[in-house]
Amino acid sequence: MAKLNVNGSVREFQAEPDTPLLWVLREQLGLTGTKYGCGIAQCGACTVHIDGVPTRSCVRPVSSVEAKQKVVTIEGLSPNGSHPVQKAWAALDVPQCGYCQAGMIMAAAALLKANPKPSNADIDTAMSNICRCGTYNRVRAAIHLAANGVKRP
Amino acid sequence: MNIASTPVSRRRFIGGSAAAAGSLVVGFHVPALAQAQGATPSEVNAWVVIKPDDTVVIRIARSEMGQGSLTGLAQLVAEELDCDWLKVTTEYPTPGQNLARNRVWGNFSTGGSRGIRESQDYVRKGGAIARVMLVQAAADEWKVPASECRAAASVITHTASGRKTSYGKVAAAAAKLTPPTEVTLKDPKDWKIAGHRVQRLDTADKLTGAQLYGSDIKLPGMLNAAIKDCPVVGGKLKSFNAAAIQAKPGVKKIVRVGDSAVAVIADTWWHAKTALDALTIEWDEGPNARLSSLDIAAMLQAGLDLPEGIVGNEAGDARRAIASAARKIEAVYSYPYQNHATMEPMNATARWTAERCEVWTPTQNGEAALAATAEASGLPISKCEVYKMLVGGGFGRRGATDWIRQAVAIAKEMPGVPVKLLWTREEDMQHGFYHPVTQCKMTAGLDAQGNLTALHMRISGQSILAGLFPQNMQNGRDPVVFQGLNKGGAEGAFGYEVPNLLVDHAMRNPPVRPGFWRGVNLNHNAIYVESFIDEIAYATGQDPLALRRKLLAKSPKHLAVLNAVAERAGWDKPAPAGRHRGLAQIMGFGSYVAACAEVSVSDAGVLKLHRIVAATDCGHAVNPQQIEAQVEGSFVYGLSAALFGGITLKDGRVEQQNFDSYPVLHMSDMPAVETIVMPSGGFWGGVGEPTIAVAAPAVLNAIFAATGKRIRELPLKNHSLKKA
Numbered sequence: 001m002a003k004l005n006v007n008g009s010v011r012e013f014q015a016e017p018d019t020p021l022l023w024v025l026r027e028q029l030g031l032t033g034t035k036y037g038c039g040i041a042q043c044g045a046c047t048v049h050i051d052g053v054p055t056r057s058c059v060r061p062v063s064s065v066e067a068k069q070k071v072v073t074i075e076g077l078s079p080n081g082s083h084p085v086q087k088a089w090a091a092l093d094v095p096q097c098g099y100c101q102a103g104m105i106m107a108a109a110a111l112l113k114a115n116p117k118p119s120n121a122d123i124d125t126a127m128s129n130i131c132r133c134g135t136y137n138r139v140r141a142a143i144h145l146a147a148n149g150v151k152r153p
Numbered sequence: 154m155n156i157a158s159t160p161v162s163r164r165r166f167i168g169g170s171a172a173a174a175g176s177l178v179v180g181f182h183v184p185a186l187a188q189a190q191g192a193t194p195s196e197v198n199a200w201v202v203i204k205p206d207d208t209v210v211i212r213i214a215r216s217e218m219g220q221g222s223l224t225g226l227a228q229l230v231a232e233e234l235d236c237d238w239l240k241v242t243t244e245y246p247t248p249g250q251n252l253a254r255n256r257v258w259g260n261f262s263t264g265g266s267r268g269i270r271e272s273q274d275y276v277r278k279g280g281a282i283a284r285v286m287l288v289q290a291a292a293d294e295w296k297v298p299a300s301e302c303r304a305a306a307s308v309i310t311h312t313a314s315g316r317k318t319s320y321g322k323v324a325a326a327a328a329k330l331t332p333p334t335e336v337t338l339k340d341p342k343d344w345k346i347a348g349h350r351v352q353r354l355d356t357a358d359k360l361t362g363a364q365l366y367g368s369d370i371k372l373p374g375m376l377n378a379a380i381k382d383c384p385v386v387g388g389k390l391k392s393f394n395a396a397a398i399q400a401k402p403g404v405k406k407i408v409r410v411g412d413s414a415v416a417v418i419a420d421t422w423w424h425a426k427t428a429l430d431a432l433t434i435e436w437d438e439g440p441n442a443r444l445s446s447l448d449i450a451a452m453l454q455a456g457l458d459l460p461e462g463i464v465g466n467e468a469g470d471a472r473r474a475i476a477s478a479a480r481k482i483e484a485v486y487s488y489p490y491q492n493h494a495t496m497e498p499m500n501a502t503a504r505w506t507a508e509r510c511e512v513w514t515p516t517q518n519g520e521a522a523l524a525a526t527a528e529a530s531g532l533p534i535s536k537c538e539v540y541k542m543l544v545g546g547g548f549g550r551r552g553a554t555d556w557i558r559q560a561v562a563i564a565k566e567m568p569g570v571p572v573k574l575l576w577t578r579e580e581d582m583q584h585g586f587y588h589p590v591t592q593c594k595m596t597a598g599l600d601a602q603g604n605l606t607a608l609h610m611r612i613s614g615q616s617i618l619a620g621l622f623p624q625n626m627q628n629g630r631d632p633v634v635f636q637g638l639n640k641g642g643a644e645g646a647f648g649y650e651v652p653n654l655l656v657d658h659a660m661r662n663p664p665v666r667p668g669f670w671r672g673v674n675l676n677h678n679a680i681y682v683e684s685f686i687d688e689i690a691y692a693t694g695q696d697p698l699a700l701r702r703k704l705l706a707k708s709p710k711h712l713a714v715l716n717a718v719a720e721r722a723g724w725d726k727p728a729p730a731g732r733h734r735g736l737a738q739i740m741g742f743g744s745y746v747a748a749c750a751e752v753s754v755s756d757a758g759v760l761k762l763h764r765i766v767a768a769t770d771c772g773h774a775v776n777p778q779q780i781e782a783q784v785e786g787s788f789v790y791g792l793s794a795a796l797f798g799g800i801t802l803k804d805g806r807v808e809q810q811n812f813d814s815y816p817v818l819h820m821s822d823m824p825a826v827e828t829i830v831m832p833s834g835g836f837w838g839g840v841g842e843p844t845i846a847v848a849a850p851a852v853l854n855a856i857f858a859a860t861g862k863r864i865r866e867l868p869l870k871n872h873s874l875k876k877a
Contacts, residue, residue, distance in 0.1 A: 032369035033362015042812040074362035097219030098359030099545030124821035134789025
């Protein structure tokens with residue numbers, strides 16, 4: 001049995017070493033909040049944190065994640081949706097279909113941790129996730145809201 | 154009521170408790186409607202169920218795919234019901250229940266921006282009827298006339314005595330009453346819940362990973378399947394070497410699906426997918442093995458000068474007027490195939506036995522999904538059921554049923570075992586129902602003063618109805634081809650007044666399957682018309698706004714949205730240094746829309762979208778903040794296609810595989826969007842699609858203003874905007 005530290009607990013699983021982390025999370029550990037969108041690290045729907053670094057789990061072999069590294073998925077970002085990013089997202093009604101939003105939120109949370117007051121250019125660089133519904137402008141506004149506590153007029 | 158500030162925790166509590174009580178969204182064991190649950194909720198009527206704790210469950214027949222109509226429809230019911238909005242939750246009835254109850258919930262189909270506008274009448278009546286029954290039940294209990302009682306926020310008050318009761322207390326008695334046959338609906342100007350910037354009902358679970366999509370389903374004992382359909386359009390499956398992958402980890406079975414696909418069933422999807430990747434497959438490539446985009450373009454081009462077309466709109470004698478015109482302007486445009494590329498790839502979970510077949514899937518058309526399930530399962534429809542999952546992006550793609558048929562065919566190979574079929578992104582990219590491909594020749598006749606006296610618009614290209622629903626053709630004519638170009642009507646009237654007008658279609662149907670792609674034919678029709686109007690304006694030395702105003706003088710609603718964007722954008726003042734503007738307007742899906750784009754193009758040819766002002770007159774606006782979200786999203790979808798999109802064929806195969814070869818708009822490309830929602834009342838228009846159509850032409854016209862380059866063929870990425 002291999003081991004992963006996910007959302008604060010050590011989880012055991014069985015998978016071939018080259019299985020992408022995404023599919024271990026979804027199929028072995030039942031954490032389906034992290035989504036499959038492209039499988040080639042293009043869309044970001046599969047974004048999780050590994051030791052705080054936003055990572056596209058669809059191309060990350062599970063064997064390359066060490067047992068001591070801390071993996072955080074959308075389910076573990078906060079116990080009850082209370083992370084500032086989640087609260088800002090709720091305040092601005094950001095999601096449409098919602099499928100890409102776990103990845104968006106994880107990318108935004110990592111950005112704000114590294115850069116608490118990002119500029120628009122910082123946001124453009126960090127947020128390369130794809131949303132087909134077109135929530136980009138609300139995502140941007142919500143990141144600013146989470147960073148500055150400034151509500152939309 | 155301060156609806157917009159509803160705390161998340163409150164909404165979460167309500168949503169959570171409703172889910173626990175058996176809302177469909179939880180859906181693993183067969184979801185049942187609220188009436189069947191233990192805590193004695195009362196079905197007042199098909200739309201309204203009320204629990205003793207005053208929770209209001211509103212039934213929603215149309216599919217939610219991000220467009221927000223679940224919340225909008227609930228607002229409309231709640232408005233007439235006069236219930237407490239904070240106690241509202243929703244659930245989907247199933248297509249099977251709809252069938253069993255004589256389609257009491259009407260049409261489930263969710264496309265064509267119809268969700269609100271085509272259900273508003275009966276869902277509002279549903280809410281109003283339930284309110285009358287609840288008030289009557291309270292009046293009966295108090296032995297007073299119902300006319301002496303008032304309802305507000307789920308509380309019924311006997312005005313004279315001040316006695317009060319709640320909906321939850323009288324719901325059981327109300328459910329036993331005979332519904333009134335006639336109710337009076339509120340005047341929209343009196344709305345308190347509808348018409349306001351209410352927050353969505355379905356946000357909280359999308360922020361925590363708790364929201365379950367079709368691709369997330371895990372049923373007890375479930376297996377997973379990956380599929381490959383013949384990559385050549387119209388080709389078939391010849392053979393595959395199952396033995397070579399049979400021993401791969403987790404593989405259970407390798408099965409032929411229909412006559413063109415093969416699937417691997419395994420314990421996990423990753424095992425199924427990797428085994429399928431290793432499978433040697435021989436295809437019968439069929440008659441389209443050499444088909445390329447160049448062949449298709451040549452086929453369409455031949456239609457541009459065909460003497461006769463199928464007429465969509467006609468006034469005067471355009472051909473003769475053009476022949477005798479003082480001046481003639483001509484331009485040829487084209488629009489490529491586009492894929493929907495929903496973020497959630499196609500998927501369905503099916504469980505088949507000889508007695509029953511059940512399917513869990515994200516669908517835009519639950520009833521079509523049920524019919525497809527019955528057909529593919531070989532069982533009567535009464536022995537089938539479909540559980541609709543929240544749709545992870547629809548855009549028209551999920552009105553089809555192809556993947557459902559595949560999932561049922563696969564499940565039939567494993568009787569009694571639920572099997573989840575999930576497409577790869579590559580499968581999704583190559584087996585779409587693509588936005589149809591068209592070319593268009595625009596010809597204008599001008600008099601000596603430069604006035605537009607005649608216009609001939611010849612569209613050559615693919616008909617969606619001919620490809621998908623030939624039974625809906627009207628004497629060989631596909632009316633959907635003429636979206637936004639019609640002579641009058643409530644759906645999409647051509648606003649410009651041209652004394653001699655001919656809009657006609659040379660139907661050219663390549664073997665690539667077409668589909669309804671968000672905005673449908675309005676997309677290219679708006680590009681052709683609005684680019685060409687711009688060309689006429691520049692060719693005759695007229696201001697693009699002034700020319701449009703002149704031609705729209707007798708179309709006041711078209712004119713009003715155009716004027717609104719021009720005013721907000723500051724058209725009468727110069728744009729900021731280096732920026733240039735472009736306009737577009739059109740009517741489609743029952744609404745009037747316009748956009749003004751502001752762009753800059755560097756000497757090196759780098760385009761930057763700075764700002765887009767958009768206006769929408771949808772008649773009645775049920776939730777302005779969600780309309781704004783749809784307008785913003787429309788620019789992302791429309792501009793993704795115009796700037797980057799385009800499905801091409803080579804050797805009979807779709808060349809694009811994934812988001813690396815079918816790029817889309819990213820956040821860094823996104824302009825600021827200012828949305829003017831200006832409902833003028835008296836009609837109900839759609840919102841999800843019309844704005845997409847003005848996105849591209851507004852930007853293309855702004856690019857012309859910036860560079861003098863008229864882009865008539867998309868996507869834009871194939872053109873250099875570099876200064877010559």
